[in-house]
Amino acid sequence: MPAADQPQAPPERRPYIRDTEENRREALIEAMQDLVAEGGPQAATVRAIAARAGVTPGLIRHYFGSKDELVRASYTALMDGMTDHGAAALAQAGEDPAERLAVFVASSLRPPVLDPRAAGLWAGYLHRVQGDPALLSQHETSYLRYRDRLQDLIEALSRDRTPGQSRREAIACNAVIDGLWLEGSVLGERFAPGELVRIGLRSVGAIIGVDLMQYGTAVPELGPEGKAP
Numbered sequence: 033m034p035a036a037d038q039p040q041a042p043p044e045r046r047p048y049i050r051d052t053e054e055n056r057r058e059a060l061i062e063a064m065q066d067l068v069a070e071g072g073p074q075a076a077t078v079r080a081i082a083a084r085a086g087v088t089p090g091l092i093r094h095y096f097g098s099k100d101e102l103v104r105a106s107y108t109a110l111m112d113g114m115t116d117h118g119a120a121a122l123a124q125a126g127e128d129p130a131e132r133l134a135v136f137v138a139s140s141l142r143p144p145v146l147d148p149r150a151a152g153l154w155a156g157y158l159h160r161v162q163g164d165p166a167l168l169s170q171h172e173t174s175y176l177r178y179r180d181r182l183q184d185l186i187e188a189l190s191r192d193r194t195p196g197q198s199r200r201e202a203i204a205c206n207a208v209i210d211g212l213w214l215e216g217s218v219l220g221e222r223f224a225p226g227e228l229v230r231i232g233l234r235s236v237g238a239i240i241g242v243d244l245m246q247y248g249t250a251v252p253e254l255g256p257e258g259k260a261p
Contacts, residue, residue: 057105065109068106103157103167108170108174111178126250129185132185132188133242134233137232138232140209140213148217148220186240225253229254230245
C-alpha cells in the first residue's frame with residue numbers, strides 16, 4: 033500500500049479502566065496539567081484531555097461541569113499541593129516555633145515544590161486569572177491559604193509585636209519565598225545545592241528579626257551545626 037494510503041494512527045489514549053469518581057477526577061486534572069506543561073494552555077483541548085485521561089469527552093462535563101471548571105480545579109491542585117508539602121514537613125518538625133517556621137520555609141524552596149514543571153504550569157494558568165473572575169477568586173484563596181499558614185507560624189514566635197505586624201511580615205516573607213521559588217524552578221542549575229533554602233531562611237529571618245539559621249538538624253541544607261555559609 034502506498035505511504036499516502038497508510039491509515040493514520042489514532043491519538044494516544046490511556047486504556048479504559050473502571051475506576052472511582054475521585055480517581056477519574058484526578059486523572060482528568062493530571063491530564064490537564066500534563067498537556068499545559070507540554071504545549072501551553074492551547075494544547076489542553078477537551079478532546080486531548082479526554083484522550084490523555086482515557087475517558088470520553090463527556091465525562092469532563094459530568095465531573096466538572098465545564099472545561100473552565102476543570103482549569104480551576106487543576107490550578108487549585110497545583111497551588112494547594114505546594115502548600116500541603118509544607119504542612120507535611122511540619123508534621124516531622126519539633127515544637128520550637130522558630131524551628132517550625134524554618135522547616136516550612138525550607139520545604140517551599142526545595143524539590144518537589146521547587147520544580148520546573150510546576151513553574152511552567154503556574155505561568156500557563158496565570159495569564160487567565162485576570163480574565164476569569166472565578167479563577168481569580170481561587171487564586172486568592174490558594175494565596176491566602178499559604179500566607180495564612182505562614183502568618184500562623186510567625187505569630188507563634190515568642191516575641192513582642194504590634195497590631196498587624198505578623199500579617200505585614202507574612203506578606204513580605206511570602207513575596208521573598210515566591211520570588212526564590214520562581215527563580216529556582218526556572219533556573220535551578222544556576223544555584224548551588226541548598227543555596228536557595230539558605231537565602232530564604234536568612235531573608236525571612238531578617239524580616240521578622242529571628243535567627244532561622246541555627247536549625248541544621250531539622251533543615252539538612254544548613255548542615256548539622258547550622259549557620260551554613
